[in-house]
Amino acid sequence: MARILIAEDDSEVRALVVRALAAQGHEITAAEDGGAALDILSREDGHFDLLLSDIQMPVMDGIALALAAARDYPGLPILLMTGYADQRERAHGLDAIVREVLSKPFTLPELRAAVAAVLTPTG
Template sequence: MSQTPQPLLVVEDDAIVRMLMVEVLEELGYQVLQAADAEAALKVLKDTQQSLALLLTDVGLPDMNGKDLAVKARELRPALPVLFASGYGDNLDVPADLHQIAKPFSIDQLRDKVQGILQAFYE
């Protein structure tokens, strides 16, 4: 599968989890930007020079929850695909055009979910 040249933005407050997600995605051939909280993510989202292929955000962030971050991200970038990572399983109520993956997830689950979203969006 051809990878998008645009980076993915990973937002996760747990440094170890964020590092693992970034490492896995980079091994899969993606360019990855990372943020430890919503404030840092919004700086990236507001940078009009920075292209993004996907926002992958934890739901439980310390400064703003991931759902609120997604709303703000969509205000700034209406077409940006969003993937929520949640420890709440599949019980998270997300809009139909947004996606979710339950923590903990395997490398294969993360790969398949990200590739599926990007394939549907960019092809």
């Protein structure tokens, strides 16, 4: 299965996402904000199959994280999530580096489907 880095400041949402994806056999590493996630990415030399990040977070938001990750690890697929329409609009300019923006609240099947779509190689 895949190695997934999750950046989410809400501990309940983070725990839910971690459990949902780990239950599918993915290896999960979680960070409480974008700054911590970028530290983990650097320490692991970008060796993840997916970066799944909330957009609105303290320290470093998901858009800044996505830009830094895409710059340093251009092959890393990025999936963002947000509950805010204005944040979703900000992410539209990142179509070249962000595969999808998942709207919160999402169901577990929606989360799993979005992750599967990003991880499935296109023919």
